Amino acid sequence: MMVSLDKKEIASSVPQRGFFGHPKGLFTLFFTEFWERFSYYGMRAILVYYMYYEVSKGGLGLDEHLALAIMSIYGALVYMSGIIGGWLADRVFGTSRAVFYGGLLIMAGHIALAVPGGAVALFVSMALIVLGTGLLKPNVSSIVGDMYKPGDDRRDAGFSIFYMGINLGGFLAPLVVGTVGMKYNFHLGFGLAAVGMFLGLVVFVATRRKNLGLAGTYVPNPLTPEEKKKTAAVVAGAAVVIAVLLAILIPNGWFTVETFISLVGILGIIIPIVYFVVMYRSPKTTAEERSRVIAYIPLFVASAMFWAIQEQGSTILANYADKRTQLDVAGIHLSPAWFQSLNPLFIIIFAPVFAWMWVKLGKRQPTIPQKFALGLLFAGLSFIVILVPGHLSGGELVHPIWLVLSYFIVVLGELCLSPVGLSATTKLAPAAFSAQTMSLWFLSNAAAQAINAQLVRFYTPENETAYFGTIGGAALVLSLILFALAPSIQRLMRGVR
Structure with a gap:
């Protein structure tokens, strides 16, 4: 597809009425993303239990701390892979193909888990889903943007409808896949997740030609023949070096799952630092933009601290739901996955x-830094709330309402920080790094989960008061510091509100 298309031309090729007064393509992308999130969150709702449940209960029987660390690293890699997915879409095959290939890889990943294959199948599945999500997740959002002409007032509302699809998929998945996986068979649950992604692909392939027009079909910045050769040589060389290193290290026991977890943890911190240094020092970054890059650093740190707590909802709090919570209430048996x-x-x-x-x-x-401080405040409180019943119960099982309250409080923080962070990222990004700054925003989540992979090792039911208290307390302190620094950060943002 030619690259010389302008944004108006692309939007004009999309039927502009057809889904709640929005472009027809919003139907395609809403249901593609609904089913992709259904498959991802369904799998995620039961994965940690599958890893540490005994073999007699259908699980893999892994050590609990190792299972929680693997889960965190998995989340970090999913967010890191978006950088590769965005680059491939921009330079090689466009966003529409990226979404299709991503969906195929995700479906293959769920199928790998649906067939009993032990730890090998688990890691093959994770690799496929990490790569697939990296291709699909950032690029499906880009196609939503392609459907609206510059200045179209419906754009924000369109993204709101699209995000509703994400959350509907995320809401239904643990109820459906969680129930089947926990009550009947883990592999059956993973099979349902594969069916979900298959339905998403069917919707996408069946309706994209009619509904999406040129949106997603072009390559914005294609590789020249010279660059293609150079990139292919670098990728092939890197693959050979990695294969040789692993062939030497693994048999000698020098490269284990624990080593890999530590490596990803280090990368989760180093990659964002490199991004900031490159953006700040680039000759393409103006003096005003440099000031905004400096303002973005405390927001990034706050975001990483926030996600470090929020993302423990699928690790430590999932474990807490399973081991520390009364699951029989008012004659109803609750599944921990719910x-x-x-x-x-x-x-x-x-x-x-x-x-x-x-x-x-x-x-x-409140200003952007103040909203971030509020987000951290709620995140800290969500961990303080969950330590109270454990402290009072003296080791007895706690009422599920405490867990519900913790999830509720962290969502208040998420609504202060997450949408505002996306918006602030687009406003503070240097012009030459606009797409890459969005990748940097998602890296705050990757960094958080990389840190979590180390933190979760310290959690035990015996020391949960200290665990929740230390992390929750750190978030509250950081929130107060951010409130104090908010006026200075606001000045560095040079007029951005």
Whole structure:
């Protein structure tokens, strides 16, 4: 596809009415993403249990701490892989093909888990889903943007509808896949996740030609023949070096799962630092943009701290739901996997409330750094809340309402920080690094989960008060520091609000 298409031309090729007053393609992308998130969150709701449940219960019987660390590293790699997915779409095959290839890889990953194959199948599945999500996740959002002409007032509302699809998929998946996986058979649950991704691919392939027009079909910055040769040589060389190193290291016991977890942890911190240095020092970055890059650093640190707590919803709190919570309440048996539905459910309910509140407050609403500080405040409180029942119960099982309350409080923080962070990233990004700064925003989540892979090793039911108290307390302290620094950060943002 030719690259010389302008944004108006691309948007004009998309039928502009057809899905709640939005472009017809929003139907395609809404249901593609709905089913992709259904498959991902369904698998994620039962994966940690599958890893550490005994073999007699259908699990792999891994050490609990190792299972929690693998889960965190998995999340970090999913967010890191978006950098590769974005680059391939921009330089090699366009966003539409990236979404299709990503969906195929994700489906193959779930099928690998649906067939009993032990730890080998687990790691093959994870590799496929990491690569597939990296291709699909950032690029499906880019196609949503392609469907609207510059200045189209429907764009923000279109993204809101699209994000509703994400959260609906995330809400239903733990209830459906979680119930089947926990009650009947883990592999059957993973099979359902594969069916979910298959349905997403069917919707995408069946409707994209008619609904999406040229959106996603072009390559914005294609590799020249010379660059293609150079890239192929670098990739092939790197693959050979990695293969040789692994062939030497693994048999000698020098490269283990624990080594890999530590390596990803280091990368999760080094990659963002490199990004910041490159952006700040680039001759393409103006003096005003440099100031904004400096302002973005404390926001990035706050975001990483926030996600370090929020993402423990699928590791430590999932474990807490399984081991520390009364699951028989009022004659109903609760599946521990169901608690994973709380986050998307609360977002569906309260996102419109927060959007209305910010509009209502207008110029009186908190600044971007203050909203980040609020996000951290709620994240810290969500961990303080969960240590209370454990401390009071003296080791007895705790009422599930405490877990519900913890998930609810962290969502209040997410609604202060996450949408605002996406918006702030687009405003503070240097012009020459606009797409890469969005990758950097997602790396705050990758860094958080890389850090979590180390933190989760310290959790035991015996020391949970110290664990939740230390991490929750650190978030509260960081929140107060950010509140104090907010006016200075605001000045560095040079007019961005």
